Amino acid sequence: MTDLFDHLLLGFSVVLSVQNILLCLVGCLVGTLIGVLPGIGPLATIAILMPLTYNSEPAGALIMLAGIYYGSQYGGSTTAILVNMPGESSSVVTALDGHAMARQGKAGKALGIAAIGSFIAGTFATLVIATLAIPLSKMALSFTAGDYFALMVLGLSLAIVVAGGSLLKAFCMLIIGVIMALVGANPVTGEPRLTFGSDVLYDGFDVAIVAMGLFGIAEILRNLDSPEGRPFVRDAVGGLLPTREDMRKSAGAITRGSLLGSVIGIIPGNGATLSSFVSYAMEKWVARRPEEFGRGAIQGVAGPESANNAAAQTTFIPLLTLGLPSTATMALVGGAMTLHGVIPGPRVISQHPDLFWGMITSMWIGNLMLVIINLPLIGIWVKFLKVPYRHLFPMIVLICCVGIYSINSQPFDVLLVGIFGIIGYGLHKLRFEPAPLLLGLVLGGMLEDNLRRGLILSGGDIGVFLGAPLTLALLTAAVIVVGSALSPSIARKRQQLQEED
Amino acid sequence: MDTLNPETRLNRRSVLHGLAGTAAVALSGVRPGEALAATFPSKRITAIVPFGAGGGSDTQTRIWGEAIAPLIDQRVVVENVAGSAGVAGTKRGIAADPDGHTVVVGAASTIAINPFTNKAADYNPSVDLQPVALLGYTPYVLVVANDLKIRTLAELIEYGKEHDGKLTHAGWTAVGELARKGLELRTGLKMRPVPYKGSMEAITDVIAGRASASIVDISTAIPFTGKTVGSGSVTPILMTGPDKSSALPWVQTTREAGLKDYVIDSWTAVFVPRKTPADIVEFLNTKTRQALKTENVKARYADLEIEQRDYDVDVMQAFIARQISGWKALIEEIGSAD
Numbered sequence: 001m002t003d004l005f006d007h008l009l010l011g012f013s014v015v016l017s018v019q020n021i022l023l024c025l026v027g028c029l030v031g032t033l034i035g036v037l038p039g040i041g042p043l044a045t046i047a048i049l050m051p052l053t054y055n056s057e058p059a060g061a062l063i064m065l066a067g068i069y070y071g072s073q074y075g076g077s078t079t080a081i082l083v084n085m086p087g088e089s090s091s092v093v094t095a096l097d098g099h100a101m102a103r104q105g106k107a108g109k110a111l112g113i114a115a116i117g118s119f120i121a122g123t124f125a126t127l128v129i130a131t132l133a134i135p136l137s138k139m140a141l142s143f144t145a146g147d148y149f150a151l152m153v154l155g156l157s158l159a160i161v162v163a164g165g166s167l168l169k170a171f172c173m174l175i176i177g178v179i180m181a182l183v184g185a186n187p188v189t190g191e192p193r194l195t196f197g198s199d200v201l202y203d204g205f206d207v208a209i210v211a212m213g214l215f216g217i218a219e220i221l222r223n224l225d226s227p228e229g230r231p232f233v234r235d236a237v238g239g240l241l242p243t244r245e246d247m248r249k250s251a252g253a254i255t256r257g258s259l260l261g262s263v264i265g266i267i268p269g270n271g272a273t274l275s276s277f278v279s280y281a282m283e284k285w286v287a288r289r290p291e292e293f294g295r296g297a298i299q300g301v302a303g304p305e306s307a308n309n310a311a312a313q314t315t316f317i318p319l320l321t322l323g324l325p326s327t328a329t330m331a332l333v334g335g336a337m338t339l340h341g342v343i344p345g346p347r348v349i350s351q352h353p354d355l356f357w358g359m360i361t362s363m364w365i366g367n368l369m370l371v372i373i374n375l376p377l378i379g380i381w382v383k384f385l386k387v388p389y390r391h392l393f394p395m396i397v398l399i400c401c402v403g404i405y406s407i408n409s410q411p412f413d414v415l416l417v418g419i420f421g422i423i424g425y426g427l428h429k430l431r432f433e434p435a436p437l438l439l440g441l442v443l444g445g446m447l448e449d450n451l452r453r454g455l456i457l458s459g460g461d462i463g464v465f466l467g468a469p470l471t472l473a474l475l476t477a478a479v480i481v482v483g484s485a486l487s488p489s490i491a492r493k494r495q496q497l498q499e500e501d
Numbered sequence: 502m503d504t505l506n507p508e509t510r511l512n513r514r515s516v517l518h519g520l521a522g523t524a525a526v527a528l529s530g531v532r533p534g535e536a537l538a539a540t541f542p543s544k545r546i547t548a549i550v551p552f553g554a555g556g557g558s559d560t561q562t563r564i565w566g567e568a569i570a571p572l573i574d575q576r577v578v579v580e581n582v583a584g585s586a587g588v589a590g591t592k593r594g595i596a597a598d599p600d601g602h603t604v605v606v607g608a609a610s611t612i613a614i615n616p617f618t619n620k621a622a623d624y625n626p627s628v629d630l631q632p633v634a635l636l637g638y639t640p641y642v643l644v645v646a647n648d649l650k651i652r653t654l655a656e657l658i659e660y661g662k663e664h665d666g667k668l669t670h671a672g673w674t675a676v677g678e679l680a681r682k683g684l685e686l687r688t689g690l691k692m693r694p695v696p697y698k699g700s701m702e703a704i705t706d707v708i709a710g711r712a713s714a715s716i717v718d719i720s721t722a723i724p725f726t727g728k729t730v731g732s733g734s735v736t737p738i739l740m741t742g743p744d745k746s747s748a749l750p751w752v753q754t755t756r757e758a759g760l761k762d763y764v765i766d767s768w769t770a771v772f773v774p775r776k777t778p779a780d781i782v783e784f785l786n787t788k789t790r791q792a793l794k795t796e797n798v799k800a801r802y803a804d805l806e807i808e809q810r811d812y813d814v815d816v817m818q819a820f821i822a823r824q825i826s827g828w829k830a831l832i833e834e835i836g837s838a839d
Contacts, residue, residue, distance in 0.1 A: 144711060185586060187696050199621045202585040323702075339554050341805075343701045351724065408553060408583040449698060456695045457669060457711060 004130055007357050014059055014358030015365050023060045025373070027067020028366050032374055034068070035075020035087045036381045038223060040396050042072040042088075043329045044216040047208035048403030050336050058340030059355045063362040065336055069329060070312045070363065073272060074118060074370050075381065077305055081110045082382055090272040090308040093280040097293060097300030104296050111378060112240040113250050113298055114305040115371045121258040121306035122367035125313035128262045129320075129360050133349055137321040140346040145454035146465050148324075150474035152447045155326065157478040158267055159439045161485040162274045170436045173427075177440020178447065180205050187449060200412045207442055208335075209413055211328045212400055213420020214427070214434040220393050221425040240375060242298070250302035253283050257303040261310030266318060271311040271326065279307035313363050319344050320356065324446070331442040541601055541781050545576040548771070549597070549605040551590025553583040557720075557805070558769045561636045562606050564801050565771075568792035585621045586675075587611035595629045599776035601785060604633065607772050610676060612821065613828040618675065630772040632821040633782055633814070634789035637807040640746055641680065641765045642722050643739040645714040646707050652730075654688070654739045654758045657714070661690045668692040671703035671712035679828075680716040680741065680765040682835045687763045708734045716741055718767055720806035723748055741765035748806070764827055770817070786814045 014020060034045045046065050053061035076088030081098035094114065101110040143151075156178075160170040183194040184204030195201035242250070257279045264275035283303040284293045293300050316333075318324045323345030325331035334344040342352050349356045401414050427434050458464040466472065548566055550559045559581065566577030582590035587610055594605020607630070615622035645651050651660055661668050670681045670692035681694055695712050697703040700721040706712040708725060727733030730751050740746055740754045742764045755763055771789060773782060790811055792798065802809060812820060 141705065141709065145706075187698065199585045199589070202588075202621065203583065341560060343699060345701065345705070347701065347705070407581070409580055410582070410584055410589070445698075449696060453695050453697070456693060 003134075007353070008130060008361055010353060011357030011359075011361030014354050015063065015362045019056075020060045020063055020358070020362070021365070023056065023064040024067050024362050024366050025369055027064035028071040028074075028369050028374065031068040031071020031073075032075035032078070032370070032381060033384065035072035035077075035091075036079050036384055037075075037392065037396070038085065038087060038219065040216060040399075041219075042069045043208075043332065044212045044400055044403070045072075046329060046332045046336070047212055047407070048399060050208075050332065050339065050407070053336065053339075058337070058342055058352075059358040061336060061340060062333070062355065062359050063366075065333055066316070066359055066363060067366045069333070070122070070309060070366060071370060073309050073312050074115070074374060077114050077118075077308075078111065078378055078381055079385060081114065081301070082107055082378075083385060085385070088272075090276050090312075091305075092273070093276050093304045094301055096280070097295070097297050100294065100296035101298070101301065106296065108240045109242050109246060109298070110301050111375065113242045113246060113302045115240075115375050116242070117250065117254045117257065117302040117306035118309040119367050119371045120254050121261055121310035122313060123364055124258040125262050125265070125310040126360060126364040126367075128310075128314055129317055129363075130357075132317060133321055133356070133360075136317065137346040137349050140322045143322070144468060144471070145450040145457060146468050146471040147474065148322075149447065149450040149454055150466075150471040150478070151322070151324065152443050152450070154474050154478040154481070155267070155324070156436075156439065156443060156447075157481045159436045161481055165431050165433050167485060169432050173432055173434060174436040174440045177437035177442075178444035179440075180210070180437075181441050181444025182448065187445075187452075200410070204445075205416075205441060206407070206413065207328055207331045207438070208407065209404055209416050210420050210441055211332075211438055212404060213417045214424035214438065216400055217397065217417060217421025218424025218428060218434075220396060221421060222428055223389065224393070246298050249298050252286070253279075253299040253303035254306045256282060256286075257306030258310045261307035261312075262314045264307070265311030265314030267326070271315050272308040275307040275311040276304035279303040309367070316359075320348055321346060325442055326439075328438045328442055541784060542573055542575045544602055545578055546573070546601075547597075547603045548577055548579050549590050549594045549603065550579055550581050551583065551587040551594070551606065551611050552581065554581045557637075557639070557718075557767070557807075558606055558608050560805065561769045561807065564798055565636050565789065565792060568795055568798045569788055572788045572792055586615060586619060588615055588619060588621045591615075591622070591626075592624060594772065595624055595774055597774055599774040599778075601773055601777050601781035604771050604773050604785070605630070606636070607770050609767050609824060609828065610674075612770075612772075613824045614675060614679065614832070617829050617832045626772075627822065627825055629775055631775050631777055631782055632817045633771040633773055634786045635810050635812050635817060635820065636769040636771060636789070636793070637802060638768045638810050639718045639720060639766060639807055640744065641716055641741040641767065642719050642726075642737045642746070642749065642752065643684070643714060643716050643741060644704065644707055644722055644726065644735040644737050646710045646712070647734065647736055648710045649713060649736075651736060651738060653753060654760075657738060658688050658690050661692070666691070666693070668713040669695050671695050671697055671706050671715040673697040673700050673703045673715075673717075676765070676767070677703070677716060679831065679835065682838075683763055683765065683831045684716070684741075686831075686834060686838055687760050704735065716765055719746060719748065723806055762827070762830065768824070770821065782814055786817070 015024065030045065031042065034040050034042065045068055053064065072088055073090055076086055076091035077094045077098065080086040080091040080095035081102055084095050084099040086092045086095050098110045098114065101107065156174055160167060160174055183201055184192070185202055186193050192202055260279050260282065261275040264278065265271040280300060280303060283299045284290050287293065287297070287299060315326055315330055318326045319330045319334050325334045337344050342348060342355060400417060404413050404417050407413070424434055454465045466475065548562050550562050552558055562579055566579055570577050582593050584590065591605060591607065591611045594603065597603035612626045616624065616626060645657060649660060651657050668691065672678050672681050672694050678694060681692060685691060692714060700717040703715045704717055704721055704725060707715045722737060725734045726737045726749060737749050737752045739758055740752050743754055743756045745754055746752065771785065793809055
């Protein structure tokens, strides 16, 4: 326990320098902004801003990038509540009751409870990371290649199950993603694979490029599809502070949301989004009067908002302890760490304690900043929504292109973003969820590495490779996950969850 | 199945490159336009790094860029041109105006290995590029798992003979693979190759005893080797070069172990297109060496476990020529041995 406090103290000593505090603030503000704006998410923003962090200290750079990530969760919920336009997918359920509250003139309360819930959940998640990180990373050092392989199979199975739409389609997307991860130089021999003789594919597909196309550009194309609706903003936001009665109602929801979010965030896949859906379903289930949900139930805001914020933070755990990015955004954060000479994995904590604990405590400080500084600024953020699409979208596309070009200085990369944008739009029209593709791309390379490594180390004996107790347990879990998703009763639940989307 | 047997291709290609090399050496040494150095540099300098940001070469280039800027009164802009394992950036550097305002950073992989192994690398570094200055040098070290209780290379070879097919080598990137094959060629040792993405992953499995050995850069190894014999979580048994390491003074060098023609190390150097005037090359070399001597640079290099070597243009040229011929010979030998 004293260790924990020593570590947090070390963390605070890192964060509380003028430079790092400022970087944290910048990260939170940028995060809120992109959370508010449609078409540009934390993924694209981190990809764009990554080159700008070269010259700062690694700790400061990561503090800022993390701030963008959880800051965007705040921004996303602001617009969800005020104008029924979730800026991020994790705020989709917040819009249900949050916007209903806004229509009743209680927008301020909804925003207030969202911020308070997020802050409490953020504090809780910070403690979860601080306690879990060391034991997990110690455990990770004893993980064999087989264990890693099984862990990734489990993660990918979960990703299929939690993706929207049909299981089969999600599975297709996953396989395409994994195959895309194989494009480029063979990791052992350097021999080109699946490049069709083209030099530009020799280094494989860059996660940032694929993600920016599939999500960023595709999102803009989708928005262009529907006629521009003037967002409806009520001028009267009302008081921000919830009443004692509101707090009493929300306390349980916030607690449950924090717990749920922390657990779900650790699981690979889009933890933040999933946890908000699960939390909403749970609140509705435990509520004494479920019929209030959808008509401005404050628990329907408090729960999911706490959950998505907790999850956004615990998503860092697999990356920082196992070196496994569980989402594309985390893959980019991992890239940013590598860029500063810090290799994500079980050795981060022992070799770069200042960076690790600095980043963890910065999350708590950042959450505090979001509540104190950001909440009063809500009016300004909403004004950004009044920028017409015809100005906003070309600007976002331009920023995306400049950002991508600056990573490798390759014109072909910009072209690729465009191609993936069109593919992403097509996938949306055909109701294919692109998230599993991206996760397949992120984990595919590691999946191959560990499979190959494990088989070589076991002398090519598949029985020895898969027979280790932990490997077997993880693989069994993966089978159960997929199997249960196929069972009729759970399949129906999945259906319901998506219809609420 | 041809991925399992890349050596056949490697061999054919390196022969072709060898031919191209001999033809090209005769053409080198042409340097027109010597007069314009007096005003150099007249604008900012672009340093092309042929890798994505964040690697060792990139870091050293950025440190160098910051340190040299005040000495030449111009900014240095680092441009990462990644692609085809460093080939794209190197080619762009070769094609740049030979006026010294564009330099390209090279490493063993882009300068001495790719031209002999990578089809896309259709350039000849001894002809197309002029070495300017060495930014940094990193020795490599062979480490083995503690539980093997092996202290020297001879013991490792002995162990390999007694336990046929049991030794594994945690390799990473093309350099790691060449390092293993070269060692096998020179010693008769046999180790099964196990692929890793990076040196940190590789050494982690050696520490855990899941892989027997790995040849890694000394910056990766130092935190785990301990400060005295037998005190680390891995056992360093051989410096894969002729020089002693000040951090690991008890570890044998290739010379002491009686290994000939086997040097695995890594370095980062600045190059310019071959036609760049000699006095500009001289100027950049002098300023670079001056910049690397500042306290700030020294401190950051010490942090990164990178060695500095103060080479003038002639020594530099000889160093690079030796690197190229050394790697080329090793690659060809490996190719013909399989």
